[in-house]
Amino acid sequence: xxxxxxxxxxxxxxxxxxxxxxxxxxxxxxxxxxxxxxxxxxxxxxxxxxxxxxxxxxxxxxxxxxxxxxxxxxxxxxxxxxxxxxxxxxxxxxxxxxxxxxxxxxxxxxxxxxxxxxxxxxxxxxxxxxxxxxxxxxxxxxxxxxxxxxxxxxxxxxxxxxxxxxxxxxxxxxxxxxxxxxxxxxxxxxxxxxxxxxxxxxxxxxxxxxxxxxxxxxxxxxxxxxxxxxxxxxxxxxxxxxxxxxxxxxxxxxxxxxxxxxxxxxxxxxxxxxxxxxxxxxxxxxxxxxxxxxxxxxxxxxxxxxxxxxxxxxxxxxxxxxxxxxxxxxxxxxxxxxxxxxxxxxxxxxxxxxxxxxxxxxxxxxxxxxxxxxxxxxxxxxxxxxxx
Numbered sequence: 001x002x003x004x005x006x007x008x009x010x011x012x013x014x015x016x017x018x019x020x021x022x023x024x025x026x027x028x029x030x031x032x033x034x035x036x037x038x039x040x041x042x043x044x045x046x047x048x049x050x051x052x053x054x055x056x057x058x059x060x061x062x063x064x065x066x067x068x069x070x071x072x073x074x075x076x077x078x079x080x081x082x083x084x085x086x087x088x089x090x091x092x093x094x095x096x097x098x099x100x101x102x103x104x105x106x107x108x109x110x111x112x113x114x115x116x117x118x119x120x121x122x123x124x125x126x127x128x129x130x131x132x133x134x135x136x137x138x139x140x141x142x143x144x145x146x147x148x149x150x151x152x153x154x155x156x157x158x159x160x161x162x163x164x165x166x167x168x169x170x171x172x173x174x175x176x177x178x179x180x181x182x183x184x185x186x187x188x189x190x191x192x193x194x195x196x197x198x199x200x201x202x203x204x205x206x207x208x209x210x211x212x213x214x215x216x217x218x219x220x221x222x223x224x225x226x227x228x229x230x231x232x233x234x235x236x237x238x239x240x241x242x243x244x245x246x247x248x249x250x251x252x253x254x255x256x257x258x259x260x261x262x263x264x265x266x267x268x269x270x271x272x273x274x275x276x277x278x279x280x281x282x283x284x285x286x287x288x289x290x291x292x293x294x295x296x297x298x299x300x301x302x303x304x305x306x307x308x309x310x311x312x313x314x315x316x317x318x319x320x321x322x323x324x325x326x327x328x329x330x331x332x333x334x335x336x337x338x339x340x341x342x343x344x345x346x347x348x349x350x351x352x353x354x355x356x357x358x359x360x361x362x363x364x365x366x367x368x369x370x371x372x373x374x375x376x377x378x379x380x381x382x383x384x385x386x387x388x
Contacts, residue, residue, distance in 0.1 A: 003146050006166075008131030008159070009078040009369075015058065020085050027091050029352075032090075032351055052096075061095060061096050063078070063095060064076075064102065065097060066122065069122035076313050077313055084255070084302070086258065087257060087259045087261075088328060089362065097122055097250075100245070104191075105117060112228055115286070126172070127171055128171065129165060130175075131164045131175045131176065133161065134214065138162075138371075141189060141241075145178065146175070146178065147159060147176075153226065154225065154227055157224075158221060160220070161218040161253050162172035162217050165214075172195050172196060173194050173218070174193060175193055175223075176189060178303075180189075184204055187235040191231040191232055198204025199223070202241075205221045220353045235282060249322050250305065250309060252368065253308075256332065256345045256365055258363055259299050260301075263333075263336045263337045263339075264340070268291060269341065294336040304329075305325045326370070326375050327379075329338065331366065337362055
């Protein structure tokens with residue numbers, strides 16, 4: 001078994017690491033100051049334009065997009081290294097396109113949709129969102145009540161959606177809706193592509209989240225879409241959606257490995273500098289235990305994430321492994337960052353350091369893309385041979 005990245009993938013990881021350290025980390029101080037005054041951790045539009053041009057020039061767009069669409073068609077294992085490096089900054093910047101929705105379209109889009117939506121998205125020309133959760137229906141898709149009903153040669157969608165990221169900027173949104181309530185997730189949930197200017201499709205409100213992040217609530221009132229907007233087969237939207245969720249969960253795990261690594265690096269840098277009662281913190285047994293435990297857990301999680309990615313690249317669904325890394329990495333990062341905040345004392349509690357934003361992002365990860373309790377349930381049921 002090879003525990004090293006291929007040379008090309010290692011060089012890509014190093015390139016992304018330099019980009020993050022040289023171009024994103026220096027923006028953090030101003031962004032954290034804005035967060036302290038506005039409550040939102042944002043990237044200025046002029047910085048986004050500059051970074052987009054730079055990452056395009058560096059060849060960092062379309063890393064896992066198909067080659068025929070101008071992408072690099074990289075495997076999941078290569079993207080783990082990329083996402084780990086992006087986890088080392090709190091700046092809300094992502095490379096185009098966002099992998100999960102790309103994967104869902106690759107799984108389900110027909111020829112027309114590939115030309116109209118997937119191609120431009122793969123090239124970074126459009127932005128997207130996905131609307132799954134609803135009031136009263138978060139981790140359990142069987143509880144969805146948003147309905148899509150046939151109307152002539154099209155569909156009419158009605159319902160509300162919560163926790164939709166990027167809904168305010170998305171050119172189109174994948175909306176999950178019930179098309180056959182009796183069949184539920186076994187053939188009764190469909191996916192639809194809804195353009196942002198479709199009548200009845202309303203971004204109702206912004207929902208401030210911890211860590212300066214934002215999600216949105218959507219209202220769909222008699223949203224009429226033609227039959228061509230059905231993504232994949234009627235009643236079979238759950239499978240492609242699961243592939244999309246798995247992709248995000250691998251990203252979340254990799255981001256949190258990077259997040260924890262940065263917190264450990266900050267501890268190792270600061271502990272020798274701060275003296276208490278005549279000795280540096282680095283000589284205190286408690287601090288040494290924090291550092292050693294962090295290094296052990298980061299190393300274990302990193303190997304787990306790469307192993308899960310390798311399984312996916314081989315064609316394995318790796319459902320249990322993806323749940324394992326999502327739980328392990330988010331909880332590991334939370335603990336490591338919490339210890340780093342404790343080590344820094346009062347400064348660790350301030351909004352002048354990125355630790356508080358890192359902690360909030362790790363905390364969000366324990367809920368986003370399915371709460372960790374549900375993932376433990378998935379793992380246990382597979383091991384016990386239980387069926388849903």
